[in-house]
Amino acid sequence: MKKIPEPTIDRLSIYLRCLSTLEKEGVETISSQELAARFNLHSAQIRKDLAQFGEFGVRGTGYHVKRLRSCIERILGLDVPRNIGVIGAGNLGRAIADYEGFLETNFTVAALFDNDPAKIGLKTKLGVQIYDVTDLKQVIKDKSLDIIVLALPATVAQQVLDQVVEAGIKAVLSFAPTQLNVPEDVKLKVVDLTVSLDTLSQSLVAHRLEENLLVTDLDP
Amino acid sequence: MKKIPEPTIDRLSIYLRCLSTLEKEGVETISSQELAARFNLHSAQIRKDLAQFGEFGVRGTGYHVKRLRSCIERILGLDVPRNIGVIGAGNLGRAIADYEGFLETNFTVAALFDNDPAKIGLKTKLGVQIYDVTDLKQVIKDKSLDIIVLALPATVAQQVLDQVVEAGIKAVLSFAPTQLNVPEDVKLKVVDLTVSLDTLSQSLVAHRLEENLLVTDLDP
DNA sequence: AATTGTGAATTCCTTCACAGCC
DNA sequence: GGCTGTGAAGGAATTCACAATT
Missing domain, CATH: 1.10.10.10 (Winged helix-like DNA-binding domain superfamily/Winged helix DNA-binding domain)
Known part of the structure; x- marks a missing residue:
């Protein structure tokens, strides 16, 4: 193929x-x-x-x-329902869990995970249950999660990702600003806010440079 | 160059x-x-x-x-301080405005915008002021905003973007799930959650197909 | 007449391989 | 010896241009 x-x-x-x-x-x-x-x-x-x-x-x-x-x-396989698990119940994780754009799709956020005891057991505004990340493997199985979204700090991302992979997940979307490694058969998509903003910053410099460099170039 | x-x-x-x-x-x-x-x-x-x-x-x-x-x-121009304005004070917009990763950088979220009177005038947890999107141009000038982040519904994204461009902004990061157009001299980066998830969904289908197709291929 | 599907040409990016330098 | 910087080769994705089809 x-x-x-x-x-x-x-x-x-x-x-x-x-x-x-x-x-x-x-x-x-x-x-x-x-x-x-x-x-x-x-x-x-x-x-x-x-x-x-x-x-x-x-x-x-x-x-x-x-x-x-x-x-x-x-x-694209969008005719099949897909269950998403979001790891990290911070601002971003909750924003994704309650994202209304999913409502008309076959994507469902079926679980949110965190390690903060104060959050575990609660539900988001739209009713997504927050589980203990310790129970990751069990919940992935119970809720038949297909896709995992990582919305957690860079420091713990690889370690959590390893557990996700071990649980048999084959599709991961990461928002963690760090380099991540997965086996070949796992699809990893990375959205890196820092990289995006750095690129925009560079474009602003380029703007400025175009003028400066023109001057320099003309200087013999 | x-x-x-x-x-x-x-x-x-x-x-x-x-x-x-x-x-x-x-x-x-x-x-x-x-x-x-x-x-x-x-x-x-x-x-x-x-x-x-x-x-x-x-x-x-x-x-x-x-x-x-x-x-x-x-x-990358990261030695120069950059002021970011976030448009849309929904879950995502507030998550970005209060993103702690900016604290050690030269990026500062200096303004958040919304059109909801109930939100205008409030501040986020980390103290970012929410302005009326009607005052966009004025605040862009007053706060010397360099980069605009769009965290708003697809339906209004282009219309708001047009105003942003008109205000002279040259760098935009959009989270709106829609096609956007800007003049050549404006740098637009798009982060599209839907596209990312669709790609992941497709990879899951491919997984399945590999097996099915092998069978079909062997079928003479 | 209009528009697809596609080999060929082109453009863009990555990798190779080695001369040049520390 | 080891490593950078780079021209040349290779690979991947886009665009061209046209034969095939309705």
Whole structure:
């Protein structure tokens, strides 16, 4: 089986969101050209992305919105309910647990974990139970968790991640600002606020430098 | 001036974090080889990344930790204080505003914005003032905000972003799950929880498919 | 006539391999 | 000897351009 490029998967998710909107608007078909225009992409990009998984279009017509949406949903496995466990009941962890965007999806946050006795046993506003992180493996099994989100300090992230992996979890999203290692068969996605902000900071420097360096360059 | 690849900038931020740790541990020099080992990267990658900005190493010895950290900090513009404004005082917005990781950095969340009269005028636990989003432009100027973080619903994101751009902001980090457009001279970073989770979902499907497809492939 | 699906060309990024230096 | 900096090679992802199809 051919390997699917990571960027392709990311874009499928983006296409899907757009197709859902189009479907609600009653649009029946759309061409790769029209779709591409919405994302500042080239139409060939979209056709190549989709072609990785089969032939979904109709030549001369384009793609049937409803059918394509359904196909991408299946490709991404979004037709199957997924239970998410969030580890770390700090501000971020609670924000994710109570994220309202999940309500119309097949994702459910089924458990929140923490090691603070003052939090264990409580529920979030939207009713997500907070468990003792010591019971991680048991709750992962009991609640059939598929995906774990790490929302905890960098210092303990790898150690907790190791337990998550040991419990058989194959998909992890980490918000911890630290380097993490997982076995090959575990998919790890990292969202690093620090890295994002550092990149933005650099772009601001670049702005400034462009002027300064022009001056320097012209200086013989 | 040559264009710097985006992945390079992301990695510089990662290197910097590691170098800070090394410096605290009292390590004086490190080779690209040793550094690379910590990130499962190739040593040439690190040397190429750094070479984009100058010659920081010593042949035969490696890089002086303290000096390199300081250089990367300057490259990323992290030696200059930056004021961040967060728009949207929901769970996520407040989580970011009160993020303790900023305390040891030059990033400061200097303002939080919302359109809910019940929230305007309040302060977060850590003392960030919540302003009326109507006063966006004025507060951006008064507080000298450099970077804006969007932590608001997809429906209003573009509209608010347009105002942010109009106010002269050149760096934006968005958590809104929607396609956004900015002029060329504005740097936009998007963190999309939905896309991240969709990718993880797909990896779980791939897991399953590998087995199924093997069977199908062997079927003559 | 319009639009897909795709080999070929291109661009971008990573890795190799080694000359140059400490 | 050991390690950096870098031109050349290799690989991966994007874009081009067109034959195939409805």
